[in-house]
Amino acid sequence: TFYAFYDNVMNHEMLREKELENTMDAALANHEFEVYYQPKFDLKTQKPIAAEALVRWKHPKLGFVSPAAFIPVCEKNGIISRLDQLVFEEVCRTLAEWKESRIPLLPISVNISRQQLKTPSFFNDYRKIAEEAGVARGLIEFELTESLMLVGNDFKNAREVIEEIHSAGFTCSLDDFGSGYSSLGLLKDLKIDCLKLDRMFFANRFETPETRAIIDAKKLNIATVAEGVEYKEQVELLRTIGCDLIQGFYFFRPVPVREFERIVLEEAGKPPTTD
Numbered sequence: 001t002f003y004a005f006y007d008n009v010m011n012h013e014m015l016r017e018k019e020l021e022n023t024m025d026a027a028l029a030n031h032e033f034e035v036y037y038q039p040k041f042d043l044k045t046q047k048p049i050a051a052e053a054l055v056r057w058k059h060p061k062l063g064f065v066s067p068a069a070f071i072p073v074c075e076k077n078g079i080i081s082r083l084d085q086l087v088f089e090e091v092c093r094t095l096a097e098w099k100e101s102r103i104p105l106l107p108i109s110v111n112i113s114r115q116q117l118k119t120p121s122f123f124n125d126y127r128k129i130a131e132e133a134g135v136a137r138g139l140i141e142f143e144l145t146e147s148l149m150l151v152g153n154d155f156k157n158a159r160e161v162i163e164e165i166h167s168a169g170f171t172c173s174l175d176d177f178g179s180g181y182s183s184l185g186l187l188k189d190l191k192i193d194c195l196k197l198d199r200m201f202f203a204n205r206f207e208t209p210e211t212r213a214i215i216d217a218k219k220l221n222i223a224t225v226a227e228g229v230e231y232k233e234q235v236e237l238l239r240t241i242g243c244d245l246i247q248g249f250y251f252f253r254p255v256p257v258r259e260f261e262r263i264v265l266e267e268a269g270k271p272p273t274t275d
């Protein structure tokens with residue numbers, strides 16, 4: 001029956017979750033996590049000018065496991081802080097390497113989880129890691145999701161977090177905007193540097209009332225990044241409304257660090273486009 005089927009699916013999911021959980025510690029020790037970089041493409045200069053660091057898990061038995069599957073497990077069992085710190089350390093190491101080579105230094109954003117924000121030593125730890133790597137903190141952006149900022153409608157707390165990020169020298173973006181609570185009024189209260197519009201915004205490829213967020217953000221001097229852009233029509237629309245950056249498969253997928261370096265070097269060598 002349907003129920004039996006459903007139960008099986010549930011059991012399968014739970015088994016999988018348990019299996020993931022059981023192998024996570026070993027995975028950290030065995031360096032099974034790798035940082036990929038997805039370029040953010042500037043519509044004005046027609047070049048990638050920044051990137052987001054996205055974690056990948058290459059599981060020896062299960063193969064590639066999507067972060068959408070394992071991040072929620074990490075959040076439940078508390079491993080997320082370690083994982084995020086590992087990603088951050090790797091990003092700092094990479095930025096330090098670029099500084100020593102001829103690879104242009106581009107700002108990189110990292111995702112921050114609720115647990116880290118709750119860790120009292122978080123800002124100091126991250127500041128120290130960047131310092132020890134010799135990386136300018138202005139090159140690092142923290143991506144915070146709407147839901148993370150708005151828990152219990154505590155705007156004051158969100159404001160304090162952003163202030164702390166800024167006083168530690170990092171920049172800050174609001175991730176997945178439009179996927180949940182979306183309030184444009186919020187933008188005025190929160191001094192974020194960048195607004196990342198969720199891909200659901202552009203799912204239909206046509207202008208929606210939400211695309212106004214881009215226009216409003218511009219008025220507040222907040223940079224805008226459109227996520228998950230896959231079609232030419234979306235790019236055209238976003239260009240018309242004045243969106244600054246595009247992070248989507250249409251231009252680039254997330255790639256391993258060496259591949260990202262190759263992209264950046266190649267783009268740096270191209271003459272600027274007149275447009």
Ligand code: C2E
Nearest residue numbers: 054055067068071087111112113228229230247248249250
């Ligand atoms: P996110 O931070 O919103 O990252 C953007 C996601 O959209 C990435 O999924 C990226 O691969 C995907 N994406 C980009 N362009 C396109 C497109 O054109 N089409 C489609 N369909 N998807 C696109 P990914 O890498 O699977 O990560 C999923 C989520 O997992 C991230 O969403 C983020 O919330 C979380 N995540 C990933 N890495 C980390 C990490 O190191 N730490 C934490 N705490 N969370 C992470």
Ligand code: MG
Nearest residue numbers: 052111143175
């Ligand atoms: Mg993100």
Ligand code: MG
Nearest residue numbers: 175176196227
């Ligand atoms: Mg996002």
